[in-house]
Amino acid sequence: MPLSRRQLLRTGVTGSIAALVGVSAVSSARFAAPRWLGEPFSLGVASGEPTSDGVVLWTRLAPDPLAPDGYGGMTVDAVTVDYEVAEDEQFTKVVVRGSALATRALGHSVHPEVAGLAPDRWYYYRFRAGSAISPIGRTRTAPPPHSPTERLRFAFASCQSWSSGYYTAYEHLSAEDLDLVVHLGDYIYETSWILARRGAHMPPQLAGEAVDLTGYRLRYAQAKGEAPLQAAHAAFPWLVTLDDHELDNNWAGDSPGLGLDVYRLPPLFRRRKAAAFQAMYEHQPMRLAQLPAGPSMHLHRRYRFGDLAEFTMIDTRQYRTPQACGDGSAVIGCADR
Structure with missing residues (x-):
């Protein structure tokens, strides 16, 4: 079941929501x-x-990422995850050390928010859980707001349907000279199509459509199991928002998408929305401010890069009305057009 803020406050593993x-x-x-x-x-x-x-740094402990229960092969026990941030890839100049608590409540994901770094420079980071050490990631801080900034190179990505093809574009992206990646949504698709991956093995736990927390967690695990996507995440910092397929095709506000299943009932759709939002938070490098509160998630936010760029991450789904005229496909006989 998705986690509410009230449950978070009651759980209190160490007496702190953080x-x-x-x-x-x-x-x-x-x-x-x-x-x-x-x-x-x-x-x-x-x-x-x-x-x-x-x-923000991110990882999720998942020794068996496609475990059918959605918990990634982890037990109910919390795990302390240590992290380091360094000026060099060999970690001879470590500037930040800390630890975060990975709990079952959030799928053993951690989102440490690192502060006190120098502006406009590259850093390297890694995690440790027990004797296991993570791959090394690289990240970059932004220039100070309004400071003279000559260059910013970024890429955007969207609509990465696992079923529709392979992730080779991310191989190219991770080799680019970039400062930032912006993901515009459809990081996962809620369905279990086999389209351009004909012949690919689809485990039974991924059959059907994701409608609950377990299903959405498995969709993210499927996507994040792709080595090219992992490489792109490890190479640059990302800004992420959602579109529709993180939840349901063409959903809008409190209105479900185009399907006709039982999850069109308002209480069940709200439960489904809460599950989708929690799974998104568990799998993205997002701040505590983006932690969902049931079927609501704060996704609109703004980031500045010197005097050169300002990124306004918008939410095109939670506050919209349903799309008119059968998703715009009707050209006659539709007054809403």
Whole structure:
């Protein structure tokens, strides 16, 4: 079931909501990783939401990312995840060390918000859980707001339907000379189509359509299992918003998409929305401000890069009305047109 803010406040693993959602170290208590943890960093690492003095780091412990229960092969126990940020890839000049708590409530994901960094420069980061060390990620802080900035190179991505083809575009993207990646939505698709991946194996737990937290977690695990996508996340900081397929095709506000299933009933659609939003938060480098509150998630926000650029991340779904005229396909006989 998706997690509400009330449940977060009641859970209090270390007496702090920040610890529970894996933001930063707020307690001296440590929770050991199971010895049998295996490879917990199977979904890679990521960073995002860059400011002039910090970024958000992300990973999720998932030794068995497609485990049918959606918990990635983890037990119910919390795990302390340590992280380091350094000026060099060899980590001889570490500038930040900290820890975050990975809990079952949020799929053992962590989102430490790192501050106190120098503006407009590259950093390297990594995580540790028990004896396991993550791949190394690279991230970059933004120039100070309004400061003279000569150059910003960014790429945008969207509509990465796993079923519609392979992720080779991300191989090219990760090799580019970029400062930032902006993802405009449809990071996952809720369906289990096999289109351009004909012959690909689809595990039974991925059959059908995602409608609950387990289903959405498995869709993200499927996407993030792709090595090219992991490489692109590890190479640059990202800014992420959603479109429709993170939840349901063509959903708008409180209105479900075009399907005719039971989840069109308002209470069930709100439950489905809460599950989709929680799974999105669990799998993206987002700040605590983006932690969902049931079927609501704060996605509109703004980031500045010197005097050169300002990114306004908009939310084109939660506040809109349903699309008119059968998603615009009707050209006659539709007064709403």
